[in-house]
Amino acid sequence: MTRIAVLIGSTRPGRRGVVVADWVARAAAAHPAVAAGEVAVDVVDLADHALPLLDEPVPALAADYRHEHTRGWAEVIGSYDGFVFVTPEYNHSFPAALKNAVDFLFAEWNDKAAGFVSYGAHGGIRAVEQLRTVLAEVKVATVRTQVFFSMAGDLELFTDPDAWTASTYQTENLGTMLDELIAWTVALKPVRTKAVA
């Protein structure tokens, strides 16, 4: 079975990332491949892993993890084939906690695919542009279609998240993004197998 993680990229108390990720997981359940049991979708919350600022003495490329928290994080990320990054925009980029979580690992990200759901005052577009560049360095292939939520179109997400719901357009866009993500995740499977052979 193909396993996809919906990664919550923000960690602050009161973050909207949980609401957005829960919507992604609920909407993804209706995707034909998920409904058919061919693809599993889980929410993975960075806040549950409480990673410190990078404290490994050796760069992740060397795969010589010294700390239990790194090995635990590696086990989580290594168990997934693809990712939906749920990220806000912080000062025109994605959160430092998410960059730190990416930096901890290398092989566990390699030859996998990712899609993005972003949000922020202006939709988180700049955060995703930067995240794509970072993910390229850890050999993650990123799909084109992106879902975003801005204060202009989705004010309730920021002011009254319990009352917020995504539009039909956004829900359809998520379906398109998942089509692309699942196709690339499956297509990259032989590359991942070859890499560990």
Ligand SMILES: Cc1cc2nc3c(=O)[nH]c(=O)nc-3n(C[C@H](O)[C@H](O)[C@H](O)COP(=O)(O)O)c2cc1C
């Ligand atoms: C430190 C910080 C910086 C922010 N910078 C931006 C920004 O540059 N552009 C933007 O559109 N929104 C910005 N925002 C608004 C956030 O994207 C919005 O509050 C979002 O809900 C934050 O994600 P979170 O609730 O999951 O923490 C910023 C918010 C914070 C907390």
